[in-house]
Each structure stands twice: as C-alpha cells, then as structure tokens.
Amino acid sequence: MTDSLASPAVRLIVRGDLLDFTDDPGFAAPDEAPGVRWREDHRVFVEGGRIVAVLPSDAPLPAGWHGVLEQDHRGHLVLPGFIDTHVHCPQLDVIASYGTELLDWLNTYTFPAERRYADPEVSRVGAERFLHALWAHGTTSAVVFPTVHKVSAEALFERAHAHDMRLITGKVLMNRFAPDGLLDDVEQAEQDCLDLIARWHGQGRQAFAVTVRFAPTSTPEQLVMAGELCRSQPGVYMQTHVAENRSEVKWVSELFPDARSYLDVYDRDGLIGPRAVLAHGIWLDERDRAVLRERGAQIAHCPSSNLFLGSGLFDWAQAQREGLNVSLASDVGGGTSLSMHRNMADAYKIQAMQGTRLSAWKALHTATLGAAQALGLAHEVGRIEPGCMADFAVWKWAQGDVAVHRDKLARDSHGSLHERVFAWMTLGDERNLVRTLVAGQTVFQSPSVV
Numbered sequence: 001m002t003d004s005l006a007s008p009a010v011r012l013i014v015r016g017d018l019l020d021f022t023d024d025p026g027f028a029a030p031d032e033a034p035g036v037r038w039r040e041d042h043r044v045f046v047e048g049g050r051i052v053a054v055l056p057s058d059a060p061l062p063a064g065w066h067g068v069l070e071q072d073h074r075g076h077l078v079l080p081g082f083i084d085t086h087v088h089c090p091q092l093d094v095i096a097s098y099g100t101e102l103l104d105w106l107n108t109y110t111f112p113a114e115r116r117y118a119d120p121e122v123s124r125v126g127a128e129r130f131l132h133a134l135w136a137h138g139t140t141s142a143v144v145f146p147t148v149h150k151v152s153a154e155a156l157f158e159r160a161h162a163h164d165m166r167l168i169t170g171k172v173l174m175n176r177f178a179p180d181g182l183l184d185d186v187e188q189a190e191q192d193c194l195d196l197i198a199r200w201h202g203q204g205r206q207a208f209a210v211t212v213r214f215a216p217t218s219t220p221e222q223l224v225m226a227g228e229l230c231r232s233q234p235g236v237y238m239q240t241h242v243a244e245n246r247s248e249v250k251w252v253s254e255l256f257p258d259a260r261s262y263l264d265v266y267d268r269d270g271l272i273g274p275r276a277v278l279a280h281g282i283w284l285d286e287r288d289r290a291v292l293r294e295r296g297a298q299i300a301h302c303p304s305s306n307l308f309l310g311s312g313l314f315d316w317a318q319a320q321r322e323g324l325n326v327s328l329a330s331d332v333g334g335g336t337s338l339s340m341h342r343n344m345a346d347a348y349k350i351q352a353m354q355g356t357r358l359s360a361w362k363a364l365h366t367a368t369l370g371a372a373q374a375l376g377l378a379h380e381v382g383r384i385e386p387g388c389m390a391d392f393a394v395w396k397w398a399q400g401d402v403a404v405h406r407d408k409l410a411r412d413s414h415g416s417l418h419e420r421v422f423a424w425m426t427l428g429d430e431r432n433l434v435r436t437l438v439a440g441q442t443v444f445q446s447p448s449v450v
C-alpha cells in the first residue's frame with residue numbers, strides 16, 4: 001500500500017507531459033489526425049479527487065496552492081487512465097490456457113474456474129486481486145463480467161466503491177448450457193439484479209449492467225426478463241458477447257431459428273440501446289451494424305482475445321466508415337493481457353492484416369476519451385480536463401534496452417511525436433507504468449521505475 005493511500009491528500013499537483021484527446025483522430029494519417037492534445041511539462045491541479053485546473057509548469061502557482069504536495073513526473077507521460085470495456089474478473093484464474101477455441105475453452109477452463117466464485121471469500125479476494133491488477137496496468141475504469149453468483153458482483157462493487165473507482169458490472173445471467181453451480185433461474189436472477197440495482201446502481205461511481213453472458217446460455221424467457229430490466233431501470237448498462245466465433249454464430253442460429261441474426265436475438269427483446277456494450281462483433285453483417293449505429297450501442301473490440309482464441313479479424317475501418325462506436329477491451333482471460341498497450345499493439349496487427357494502419361492516436365483515443373464517450377461518461381473520465389475525475393496513469397517512455405534505444409532515436413531525430421508515441425505503444429506494457437491515480441489517490445506505484 002502506498003503512502004498517499006494511507007493519508008489521502010485533499011489537494012494534489014501532478015506534473016508531467018500530458019497526452020489526451022479532444023476529438024476522434026479516426027483512421028487519418030498520424031500527422032493529419034485531429035483531436036490530439038499534447039501539453040509538455042504541465043501541472044494538473046487536483047482537489048477532492050477531481051481536476052480543477054491544468055496549467056503550464058512555468059505559469060505561477062494559483063493562490064492557495066503553494067506548499068501543496070506535488071508529484072513531480074517531469075519527463076514522464078501522463079495519460080487519462082485506460083478504460084477497459086470488457087474484461088472478466090474471475091478469468092484471471094484461467095488466463096493463458098492452452099489449445100482451444102471459444103466453446104471448448106468455456107467448457108474446459110472457464111466454467112470450472114467461475115464455479116469457485118460461489119464462495120463469498122473467493123469472490124472478495126478475487127475482486128481485490130483483479131482491481132489491483134487493473135491499476136497495475138494503468139486501467140482506472142472498467143466494464144466487468146463477474147460470475148453468475150450475486151456475491152461476485154457485490155464483491156466487485158464493494159471493492160471498487162471503497163477505492164472510488166468507476167466500475168460497471170452486474171451478475172451474469174445464464175440459465176442453460178452450463179454446469180451445475182453456474183446456473184440461475186429467471187425469477188431468482190431478476191430478484192438478484194433488482195437487489196443489486198437498489199444497493200449499487202448510482203452509488204458513488206458504481207453502475208449496474210444487465211449482464212447476459214451470451215445468447216446460448218439464456219433461455220428466451222430470460223432474455224425477455226433482461227430486456228424488461230433494461231427498459232424499466234433508468235441508466236443501467238447492458239453487456240454481453242456477440243458474433244465472436246463462427247461455431248458460436250452457427251449454434252445461435254440453431255437455437256434461435258426465428259431471429260434474423262445473432263444480434264437480432266438481443267435486439268428483438270430490447271437489449272440494444274445506447275448503453276449496450278457488445279464484445280467482439282467480428283461476424284456481424286451490414287444490417288446488424290446499421291442496428292448498432294441506430295441504437296448508439298458500442299462494440300468492445302478485444303484484439304488479444306480474438307487472436308488467442310483464433311476467433312477472427314475485426315474490421316475496425318469498416319465499423320468506423322459505418323459510424324459504429326468501437327471501444328477497446330482486454331477480454332481477459334480469453335485475452336492474454338490486461339495491458340492496453342499489448343491490446344493496442346495487437347489491434348494494430350489485426351488492422352494491418354486487412355490493409356489498414358491504426359495510428360497510436362486512434363488507438364489511444366479509443367482506450368480513453370472514445371470509450372468514455374461511448375459509455376456516456378466523458379464528463380467524468382477519459383480526459384485531463386477540469387471537472388473530470390483525477391484518474392491518470394504516469395508512464396515511462398521506455399523500459400528495457402531495446403525500447404530505450406528506439407525511444408532515444410525517435411526523440412533525438414526530431415521526428416514526429418507520433419513516431420515516439422507509436423514506439424511506446426508498441427514496445428511498452430505495464431512495466432513502463434510509474435504510478436496510477438484513481439480519484440486523486442495513488443492506487444499503484446512502481447517500486448522499480450521512478
């Protein structure tokens with residue numbers, strides 16, 4: 001535990017080189033991309049967990065700020081904390097499991113691991129471990145799958161609330177095609193959701209998500225109930241998986257022969273709205289994408305998971321052309337890293353395989369402001385701007401001999417800022433992280449990199 005956690009400072013100054021975004025850089029060439037905001041050597045003034053001012057470091061300190069604790073990170077990058085829009089807390093237990101595609105992977109590794117979360121102590125310890133792991137990767141907000149057990153969602157809400165962290169979750173709905181110990185029923189599931197909404201939705205920075213695991217593991221009756229929750233409970237999110245894997249898509253078409261498509265299974269029950277977060281969406285058709293655009297829903301693109309499970313190559317440029325909201329997500333444990341750096345590097349390669357170049361600007365915007373906007377939270381997270389919460393990550397430009405060498409060449413050649421940031425994004429990971437702040441509190445500090 002770090003010193004500032006033990007004694008929270010009401011006021012704080014963070015100094016460093018600030019990188020954030022004011023607009024979507026899109027798939028424009030890096031030197032023509034809009035929306036990039038680079039503020040070298042600035043001070044961020046934090047009061048009560050919120051940003052109150054941002055000033056160049058050569059500007060005089062505002063009245064009343066003399067003597068306030070300054071975290072001096074000159075020469076380091078300061079970014080808004082990353083937003084991971086799709087990640088499974090219990091799956092840290094099965095990350096990097098060998099040899100299967102989605103449906104086998106669920107049965108072989110994932111379901112047995114998730115059963116253990118029926119135990120409140122396993123859920124509590126698992127939630128704490130998971131949140132610390134997010135912070136240790138520079139992620140400060142997340143949309144999270146727990147398990148079917150109410151207690152697993154409670155544990156996440158409770159631990160995130162204790163740290164004033166923005167978290168969106170809800171107990172997983174699944175009442176078929178899973179082993180004993182992982183099944184709910186419609187009535188009890190509805191009651192559990194209503195209890196969780198009453199206790200946690202809108203409590204501090206917590207928000208509830210109606211969490212349908214995926215179409216196969218819910219009966220039509222459970223999907224109707226989930227749709228009713230979305231309609232009747234103001235402000236709740238909805239999270240699920242869609243069109244991730246070809247065998248899964250085929251199975252859904254067999255289970256729901258009346259639906260036009262996999263997405264339609266959700267849409268016809270009213271699950272697709274502006275607060276819907278759908279993981280993957282690799283195998284959607286044009287009509288599906290039009291539905292997502294019209295509803296204002298978002299696809300959580302999960303690059304490392306899609307590669308690891310061999311699910312397919314998401315066509316991000318096409319989604320962009322068709323006006324979809326796309327965010328970035330680790331999908332651990334299908335994904336192999338909580339690091340958004342690694343996921344951005346994988347996203348670059350997935351687009352490269354399809355003839356598109358993903359700039360660091362587009363990737364970083366998506367992992368910060370883009371996700372915040374897609375979630376309707378841009379007033380709170382995703383930018384370093386007065387009024388937003390003080391959720392940041394401080395990063396070293398390079399860690400390790402190869403990255404240090406590459407960074408020095410990019411810096412000394414007076415090339416573009418993008419060259420340097422792209423090398424940082426591609427070569428970096430959580431080992432570059434210096435400090436993470438959530439609501440102005442240090443929740444992670446590297447013992448080795450300062």
Ligand code: GUN
Nearest residue numbers: 110213214241305331334
């Ligand atoms: N589809 C249904 N459940 C899951 C899951 O846990 N992970 C992934 N990647 N896809 C799913």
Ligand code: ZN
Nearest residue numbers: 086241279331
């Ligand atoms: Zn997932």
